[in-house]
Amino acid sequence: MALEKHLLSKSTFIRGLQCRKSLFLYKHYIHLRDPISSEQKAIFSRGNNVGMMARGLFPGGVDASPSTPRHFSESVAKTTKLIEEGAEIIYEAAFQFDRVLVAIDIIVKRDGKWVAYEVKSSSRISPTYILDASLQSYVINGSGLPLEDFFLVHMNTSYIRKGELDLHQLFTIVSVKKQTLQNEGMIAENILAEKETLTLAQVPDVPIGEQCFSPYNCDFMGQCWKNMPTDSVFSLSGIPKSELFSLYNSGIKRIEDIDLNSEAVAGLTGLKMQIDAIRQHAPIINKPGIKKFLSELQYPLFFLDFETTMPAVPMYEGNKPYQHLPFQYSLHYKKDPHSEPEHFEFLADTHTDPRKSFLLSLLEDTKRPGDILVYYATFERSIFNSLRKDFPEFSKEIDLRLSRIKDLILPFKDRLYYHPEMKGSSSIKNVLPALVPGFSYDNLMITNGNIAMGAYEKLRTETDLFVQQELRDALLAYCKLDTLAMVKILEVLEKSVE
Numbered sequence: 001m002a003l004e005k006h007l008l009s010k011s012t013f014i015r016g017l018q019c020r021k022s023l024f025l026y027k028h029y030i031h032l033r034d035p036i037s038s039e040q041k042a043i044f045s046r047g048n049n050v051g052m053m054a055r056g057l058f059p060g061g062v063d064a065s066p067s068t069p070r071h072f073s074e075s076v077a078k079t080t081k082l083i084e085e086g087a088e089i090i091y092e093a094a095f096q097f098d099r100v101l102v103a104i105d106i107i108v109k110r111d112g113k114w115v116a117y118e119v120k121s122s123s124r125i126s127p128t129y130i131l132d133a134s135l136q137s138y139v140i141n142g143s144g145l146p147l148e149d150f151f152l153v154h155m156n157t158s159y160i161r162k163g164e165l166d167l168h169q170l171f172t173i174v175s176v177k178k179q180t181l182q183n184e185g186m187i188a189e190n191i192l193a194e195k196e197t198l199t200l201a202q203v204p205d206v207p208i209g210e211q212c213f214s215p216y217n218c219d220f221m222g223q224c225w226k227n228m229p230t231d232s233v234f235s236l237s238g239i240p241k242s243e244l245f246s247l248y249n250s251g252i253k254r255i256e257d258i259d260l261n262s263e264a265v266a267g268l269t270g271l272k273m274q275i276d277a278i279r280q281h282a283p284i285i286n287k288p289g290i291k292k293f294l295s296e297l298q299y300p301l302f303f304l305d306f307e308t309t310m311p312a313v314p315m316y317e318g319n320k321p322y323q324h325l326p327f328q329y330s331l332h333y334k335k336d337p338h339s340e341p342e343h344f345e346f347l348a349d350t351h352t353d354p355r356k357s358f359l360l361s362l363l364e365d366t367k368r369p370g371d372i373l374v375y376y377a378t379f380e381r382s383i384f385n386s387l388r389k390d391f392p393e394f395s396k397e398i399d400l401r402l403s404r405i406k407d408l409i410l411p412f413k414d415r416l417y418y419h420p421e422m423k424g425s426s427s428i429k430n431v432l433p434a435l436v437p438g439f440s441y442d443n444l445m446i447t448n449g450n451i452a453m454g455a456y457e458k459l460r461t462e463t464d465l466f467v468q469q470e471l472r473d474a475l476l477a478y479c480k481l482d483t484l485a486m487v488k489i490l491e492v493l494e495k496s497v498e
């Protein structure tokens with residue numbers, strides 16, 4: 001007998017738990033969904049090889065994936081057939097029960113009993129993973145395959161690669177059977193409620209709320225939030241979402257509605273400054289503080305920025321999962337405040353370990369004296385420190401560079417300079433367009449570090465020479481803008497105290 005078409009899957013079930021309206025829109029008005037950003041695409045495309053690699057823990061299995069993506073009913077039939085034929089290890093097994101369809105990365109028959117393994121490329125188990133597992137377990141058991149145990153498999157971040165990969169050390173395997181059994185009743189109730197939602201004649205009336213951001217940023221915000229004024233209280237940053245919603249729900253919808261003398265606002269210096277700057281339509285500048293910051297900088301100045309990749313699976317000797325591997329830097333050099341900046345850059349060859357060539361080139365390019373200005377020094381320092389660990393023969397040189405590092409984020413983090421367009425953030429992505437209008441990342445193919453990471457990973461496997469060149473050019477342009485942005489930002493700070 002042919003299976004009735006499923007109504008829910010793992011992802012739609014979790015969507016429905018987050019918000020019934022989101023589930024309804026997804027099923028009936030998918031065209032209203034927000035476009036997927038390049039950053040999300042870059043994040044989604046990462047970690048896919050982790051599932052394939054985890055199959056190595058249980059070699060010799062049979063793949064029940066559908067021949068074409070999304071033909072999951074084919075997968076359910078394949079899985080049933082494989083089980084009947086006596087298969088003992090199945091990858092991407094699919095099951096349907098109660099009109100809910102789930103796939104599971106690996107099932108294994110051990111001593112006549114079935115055990116399920118779901119692989120996660122993250123370093124820890126989140127509450128959403130437990131919900132995923134609870135639904136999978138509910139459906140698999142309900143479909144007639146009683147599970148003896150249910151395991152989540154995730155990355156062991158304390159593993160250090162020595163020679164060949166040791167999969168049994170690379171992954172941590174945790175039983176979550178107890179939690180899945182505890183959740184059974186809740187899962188059944190919510191499946192019922194979600195199915196009812198799907199039969200509604202019109203979109204459920206769900207007001208915006210904290211659920212729009214948790215556990216994921218909802219992809220229907222373009223729809224539900226489209227009438228939100230640009231100066232709404234939600235454009236304030238550094239304040240918990242719960243407090244912003246209580247302001248909004250109490251009728252204080254715009255920043256101008258906030259009473260600066262109210263008790264709720266008293267003591268929130270950052271908030272007061274954001275509101276003042278917005279109301280004045282002008283930056284708030286602490287000149288003595290900026291003068292002090294500038295007086296501690298020694299020209300000539302180097303403006304430095306790194307790009308790194310964080311492979312889930314350690315690629316080289318001595319690497320851990322998700323270790324930052326630097327592969328690119330951009331460096332601007334200014335002899336004095338009035339000189340034209342010189343530019344230097346490095347982008348590693350993608351076929352070898354980038355670390356040593358990166359380090360040698362960087363040490364060479366920064367051998368002249370002068371402070372090294374970075375934006376958010378914690379990151380650059382941590383990369384230098386990990387390079388020192390990996391290449392102790394260069395520790396003296398690395399320490400000399402570390403001693404010259406100064407951090408350009410400080411005047412913004414410490415609110416010595418606050419511009420309303422920074423929208424409460426001291427990220428260079430907000431500071432640059434606020435201080436240097438017309439200078440932004442918007443016209444670049446790569447607009448942030450996550451996309452840069454994705455581009456570098458793509459470059460490693462790309463065979464088309466034109467695409468390779470395009471990716472390399474995009475990476476170089478992005479990193480160069482990061483350091484040029486620092487040059488421009490410093491100029492604005494210098495001018496602000498003239």
Ligand code: SF4
Binds near residue numbers: 020025
């Ligand atoms: S934006 Fe918020 S209210 Fe709208 S569907 Fe998403 S979670 Fe629900």
